[in-house]
Amino acid sequence: MQTSPNIVAVPAPVRLLMRPLPLLPLRLMLERLVSGLIRRRPGLFLRLDHHAEKVFLIDPTDLPFVFRLKPDPEHPSVEPLRRERAGAWDGRIAGPLGALMGMIHGTFDGDALFFSRDIIIEGDTEAVLALRNALDDAEIDLMEEAAIAFGPFRPAIEPFLRNVTPVAARITGLPLSRSDENEVFT
Structure with missing residues (x-):
């Protein structure tokens, strides 16, 4: 995947160093982060309507793992998984970590990233768009x-x-x- 000059990718040596690291500490941190986020912003995933039942794969292509997001308003979860254990998903957003973080933080426009092919959207694009809009509005x-x-x-x-x-x-x-x-x- 070609990245724009201003989008940074995690260097290959860093990826190799990260590969053997256990995901449990990251999983525990993400659980705490998501539960607090939903407590403070209970409407975040309600905006997804019927798409809240979908499973999203957030795939930082320059990391040795992916994130499986289940935005169920009652029991949301973000789970880090080894890429080969990602399982089934309804929508996938893939790109360098810098592009994905830039989208969350409002640094990069999601549409521009898509059309420049810095990110790839697969699966239920309507659900992915609903998720992106909900995250944009939340200004996380x-x-x-x-x-x-x-x-x-x-x-x-x-x-x-x-x-x-x-x-x-x-x-x-x-x-x-x-x-x-x-x-x-x-």
Whole structure:
């Protein structure tokens, strides 16, 4: 897959280093993040209507794993899986991690990514579009959500993320937060 010059892909050596890492810590973090997100934004997946019953595969093509999203408003889940264990899905969104994060954070336009072939949409495109619209409207900032997921430790974590996120974004080129200046928690 060809990527635009401003979309960063995770380098191959980093992918190789990530391959043997266990997914359980990531799974636990995602469970906490999603449950908190739904508690604060209960209407997020209700917007999907009948598409909330669908299974979406979020496939960062430059990572050794995928995410299976089940946006059921009552019991939503995001599960990291090895690519070969992804199972059945209704809609798939595939592209470099930078493009997918940029879409969530509003840095990149989803339509432009699709037409430039930086991302690929497969399966139920109506469901994928409904998901994208719901996420766009929610204006999610993953770093802020990560800080909130730390619960009582948030006051200690938030200043660290506030200082590290812009630096990490500049070094990696990844859109790590939702803002024009990569400043989190504005």
